[in-house]
Amino acid sequence: MSSLLFDKGTLLLKGSVGSPYGKWDPRSGCYRVKSCHYRDVLGFFRESGLPIEDTAQSLSVFEQLKSSIELRGYQDEALDKWSSAGRRGVLVLPTAAGKTFIALRAVDLLQVQTLIVVPTLDLLDQWKRRVWECLGVEAGVVGGGECVIRMVTIATYDSAYLQAAFLGNKFLLLVFDEVHHLASPGYMQIAEMYLAPYRMGLTATYERSDKRHDLLPLLVGDPVYSVSVKELTASKHLSDYTYEKVAVELTVSEQQLYEANMAVFKAYLAQKHIVLRSALAFQRFIMSTGRDPKAREALLARNKALKIAVNSEAKLAVLAEKLALYHNEKVLIFTLYNDLVYAISRRFFIPAVTYRTSREERREILANFSNGTYSVIVTSQVLDEGVDVPDASVGIVLGGTGSKREFVQRLGRLLRRQDGKIAKLIEIISKETVEVNISRRRHVKQQECNRNVT
16 A cells, blocks of 8 residues: 655655656655645545555644634635635735635634745734634744744744745645745745645735746646725725826936936946846846946946935925825825935834834834824835735825836725725826836726736
């Protein structure tokens, strides 16, 4: 009889019968299989009518879960689509659409040991609270210096990867929050080294600029459900919103310095006959700066020009007007650069959140924003993804990229449903700069955001 064992992130298939999913390993004297094919191997033996002894699982302690979750109609539909797809697949829903609740309802329905993988420690804390509120059990934690395994465990991507050899056979359901991270070269090994047969990916933005999202069907399953912002605002599950663009002029000295730096950048591209028409082309250019000093000089000049456009003095004057206009609402200010975050924080006496902000201070700032002690927060890009920032109704963008992910995440900070609420997204850009094209790309993403993504 064949036997199946877990061995530090892979499966060992012992016996004279192989399977389509493994290769003979002469060092161990048996077939070695990626752990992600656990269900496939068992299915192959079952369909072939061949006996196999399965000792691969070493599950964590079982606890009875008690769900208090009531799903909305579209959330029920998403869960049904996932279940019908063999309990594998990716759910694509806008930020604030309640992806967390769908996942936790799936955990309750399956009643199996579950690992939830998240990109940040803030999200780890957030999911831990939700597990207690919705399932009535304390979640285990792997990450941030902790390693406690329970029926439902939350881990960061980094920790899930580093602990895969130990954790890979202890769970039957994997939930990947912000699943687009899973397609990166290192993190994809998480999906390969865990044997969990059931897998769910959650994201508001499925596509990656490097196209590596094409790997996700192999790692977690196909996209099985999506819903657009337009559909959820029309059905009153998310707040309606308005979009306003304000264009400002650079000062004479700012414009001169901007044009001088852009001239350096453009001259290099012209000399090398480089055309940057896609994210991939720009990535190739970035890679070339490691071996070509002139390319690095051009990149630094381009970055300096963009910084001048983003940090223009006229933007701060408009920001002051908008803060006065919306003084009775909760406002999030988004920028691209940390030095502008701190400049705004000092000038307007506004709490700032950047990557430098400690975990404890960030919790305190967000808690005070939630309870109304603070009405405005300024941040760079650390609140773009996943973090629950309730009740914000105005977003002011002073700089960013043209990516769909960034736009969707920032808009999602504002759309949590409240009676009578109309969210306002305001973008302040500098005229006659590269920001005009970046803003145009963001506007395209805004239109895409109102359509179904699949």
